[in-house]
Amino acid sequence: MAVTCRQLFKRYETGRAAVDAVNGLDLEVRRGECFGLLGPNGAGKTTTVEILEGLIEPTSGDVEVLGMRWGGGRDHELRQKLGITLQETRLRDKLSVRETLRMFRSFYRDGIEPEAAMALVALEEKADAWISKLSGGQRQRVAVACALIGRPELVFLDEPTTGLDPQARRQLWDVVADIRRAGNTILLTTHYMDEAEKLCDRVAVVDHGRVIALGAPRDLISRLGGEHVIEFSLEPMDQRPVDADVFAAVEGVTQSTEESGRFVLTVSEPHRSIPGCLALLSRENLELKSLTTRHVNLEDVFVNLTGRHLRDD
Amino acid sequence: MTIDRSAFAQLVLANVRSYLRQPEAIFWTYGFPLIMVVGLGLAFNSDTEARLPFIVTQRAASDPIVQKLRADARFDVEVMEQDAALALLRRNRTPVVVSVDASGEVEYFFDPTNPDGTAARAVIDDAVQRAAGRADVVASVDRRTDAPGSRYVDFLVPGLIGMNLMGAGLWGIGFNTVDLRVRNLLKRMVATPMRRGHFLLALVGSRVVFFVPEMFFLLLAAKLLFGVPIAGSYASVLFVALSGAVTFAGIGLLVASRARTIESISGLMNLVMIPMWLCSGIFFSSERFPDAVQPFIQVLPLTQVINALRAVILVGEPLAAQAFPLGILALWCALSYTLAIRVFRWV
Ligand SMILES: Nc1ncnc2c1ncn2[C@@H]1O[C@H](COP(=O)(O)OP(=O)(O)O)[C@@H](O)[C@H]1O
Numbered sequence: 318m319a320v321t322c323r324q325l326f327k328r329y330e331t332g333r334a335a336v337d338a339v340n341g342l343d344l345e346v347r348r349g350e351c352f353g354l355l356g357p358n359g360a361g362k363t364t365t366v367e368i369l370e371g372l373i374e375p376t377s378g379d380v381e382v383l384g385m386r387w388g389g390g391r392d393h394e395l396r397q398k399l400g401i402t403l404q405e406t407r408l409r410d411k412l413s414v415r416e417t418l419r420m421f422r423s424f425y426r427d428g429i430e431p432e433a434a435m436a437l438v439a440l441e442e443k444a445d446a447w448i449s450k451l452s453g454g455q456r457q458r459v460a461v462a463c464a465l466i467g468r469p470e471l472v473f474l475d476e477p478t479t480g481l482d483p484q485a486r487r488q489l490w491d492v493v494a495d496i497r498r499a500g501n502t503i504l505l506t507t508h509y510m511d512e513a514e515k516l517c518d519r520v521a522v523v524d525h526g527r528v529i530a531l532g533a534p535r536d537l538i539s540r541l542g543g544e545h546v547i548e549f550s551l552e553p554m555d556q557r558p559v560d561a562d563v564f565a566a567v568e569g570v571t572q573s574t575e576e577s578g579r580f581v582l583t584v585s586e587p588h589r590s591i592p593g594c595l596a597l598l599s600r601e602n603l604e605l606k607s608l609t610t611r612h613v614n615l616e617d618v619f620v621n622l623t624g625r626h627l628r629d630d
Numbered sequence: 631m632t633i634d635r636s637a638f639a640q641l642v643l644a645n646v647r648s649y650l651r652q653p654e655a656i657f658w659t660y661g662f663p664l665i666m667v668v669g670l671g672l673a674f675n676s677d678t679e680a681r682l683p684f685i686v687t688q689r690a691a692s693d694p695i696v697q698k699l700r701a702d703a704r705f706d707v708e709v710m711e712q713d714a715a716l717a718l719l720r721r722n723r724t725p726v727v728v729s730v731d732a733s734g735e736v737e738y739f740f741d742p743t744n745p746d747g748t749a750a751r752a753v754i755d756d757a758v759q760r761a762a763g764r765a766d767v768v769a770s771v772d773r774r775t776d777a778p779g780s781r782y783v784d785f786l787v788p789g790l791i792g793m794n795l796m797g798a799g800l801w802g803i804g805f806n807t808v809d810l811r812v813r814n815l816l817k818r819m820v821a822t823p824m825r826r827g828h829f830l831l832a833l834v835g836s837r838v839v840f841f842v843p844e845m846f847f848l849l850l851a852a853k854l855l856f857g858v859p860i861a862g863s864y865a866s867v868l869f870v871a872l873s874g875a876v877t878f879a880g881i882g883l884l885v886a887s888r889a890r891t892i893e894s895i896s897g898l899m900n901l902v903m904i905p906m907w908l909c910s911g912i913f914f915s916s917e918r919f920p921d922a923v924q925p926f927i928q929v930l931p932l933t934q935v936i937n938a939l940r941a942v943i944l945v946g947e948p949l950a951a952q953a954f955p956l957g958i959l960a961l962w963c964a965l966s967y968t969l970a971i972r973v974f975r976w977v
């Protein structure tokens with residue numbers, strides 16, 4: 318195991334109120350896998366990884382990273398083997414990419430050259446540009462290069478693509494996929510379900526400081542009982558409310574929910590279930606306004622488990 | 631290669647580069663003190679002798695003795711009606727008003743509780759008596775003390791160097807440390823195998839290294855522009871300045887050890903620096919403050935840096951004579967570094 322933690326708790330006392338940022342979290346990350354912590358803002362992801370990184374003391378719980386424990390006299394040795402990006406770091410504005418990487422390289426006994434690190438994140442042409450002159454995506458790639466420069470066994474990436482535009486996100490995904498292919502263990506946090514699905518071998522869905530679901534993205538999705546989602550809305554013919562439960566009777570529908578006028582059915586075979594739905598609608602004298610189908614994603618898993626969405630927006 | 635692999639060297643380089651790439655920082659360390667030296671030096675360093683100003687009333691203006699006073703190059707005499715003149719005297723705009731009363735006696739209007747008034751009256755009366763023919767009974771000779779080394783500008787330069795040492799140490803270290811903390815960079819650095827001691831040493835080291843050229847630049851400018859001499863050895867000047875730089879860096883580190891925002895560090899800095907700006911004798915001797923507050927003033931590090939700098943630069947005293955100021959600085963060093971390292975907030 319690259320990381321194991323059991324019954325992890327972290328309580329912040331802020332004035333009168335206490336916040337249980339991490340609330341009995343268990344985790345096992347295997348060597349060589351890319352493991353994702355997926356959860357909404359405030360779920361406790363950052364607190365968890367910073368405990369694993371030895372930056373925050375847990376209130377209680379047992380943490381083992383690469384077979385070692387923090388505070389056991391081998392912290393320095395352990396840090397040699399970790400690569401880290403924090404959720405938010407602003408590197409020094411007036412240093413160039415190369416100078417920044419050279420500084421981080423000097424902290425590690427073993428590692429790769431700044432040039433090689435820049436190549437890993439495709440930033441060679443920005444080698445001599447100051448950090449202040451880089452875009453958000455480029456800065457994030459420098460941060461990842463800093464995490465890789467010590468040839469780490471285990472890489473922590475906290476929200477690596479938050480705030481980036483779609484193109485910059487895809488570039489970063491390529492970088493992470495390359496790290497994974499090179500045989501590194503990765504633990505990343507994200508509140509983007511597509512990111513977790515695309516990058517992670519296994520995902521722990523985190524909410525209110527504990528893991529509420531764990532498994533490969535495909536497994537989590539298949540547990541919903543179907544691979545596909547039919548979404549539709551109805552023309553407001555009359556004001557008669559329609560109960561989502563009536564669609565549960567249609568052939569092949571495993572879940573049926575309604576949210577502000579949108580019906581969401583989970584099905585295994587859309588081509589069998591759609592005719593049944595349409596028949597039901599015409600019997601009830603209802604008319605479709607729109608209908609789409611898509612694959613089930615981790616967002617649906619989260620909504621199914623919590624009744625809430627991953628993102629507020 | 632070795633520099634590439636030395637964490638300490640890389641940390642120093644990062645600080646040095648960040649500093650050199652900020653033109654405004656360079657202005658505050660080189661430009662601003664130079665402007666102070668030039669501005670204050672010119673203001674207090676006129677080559678002509680100071681002339682004593684006073685007022686003569688209209689009624690006395692035609693008196694032959696007063697005529698002689700008006701011709702005397704040592705005086706700057708203004709003539710006006712008595713009422714207007716006395717009004718200016720009450721507002722302390724002139725030290726003395728000279729008049730002549732009905733019987734022909736010379737009158738001096740002045741405030742005997744004001745030392746300027748008493749001194750001016752004595753000088754003017756002396757001139758009046760001599761003009762009327764009084765001879766001196768005791769031979770006396772004037773020895774001038776406005777030679778280089780004892781003028782106001784000479785006094786000022788070590789004071790400004792001390793002020794600069796304090797500002798550079800506190801701002802240079804304190805502000806940068808909190809900036810790194812706000813950026814989450816401190817946390818990022820301690821997440822690497824970097825030794826924390828290297829980081830602190832590099833922070834202080836790069837600051838102190840910068841100070842040496844700064845100080846010699848100021849001393850050189852003062853020498854070229856105003857002929858401010860350096861009576862002591864360069865080595866002792868350097869030693870005193872380095873002691874000051876290291877001390878203020880330590881105090882900067884302590885002030886910055888917990889602060890989480892730029893606003894709080896700015897407030898703390900002012901809290902620490904303003905008493906020293908006011909009391910430590912940058913612009914006039916700290917010994918002019920009342921005896922009751924002297925113990926407080928004498929333990930301030932800036933007071934002792936400036937005392938020691940004046941002693942070695944202006945008087946040429948040897949380092950051995952600076953045991954007291956250097957001892958006070960050593961105490962501040964021990965206190966600030968020990969405490970700062972103990973309470974420093976890394977994450
Ligand atoms: N230093 C802190 N002091 C008080 N509360 C904190 C602190 N850090 C995090 N929290 C709280 O703990 C909870 C979890 O935060 P965090 O671990 O940052 O979540 P995530 O990374 O999943 O968004 C949040 O409610 C947050 O407000």
Ligand SMILES: [Mg+2]
Nearest residue numbers: 362363404476
């Ligand atoms: Mg977070």
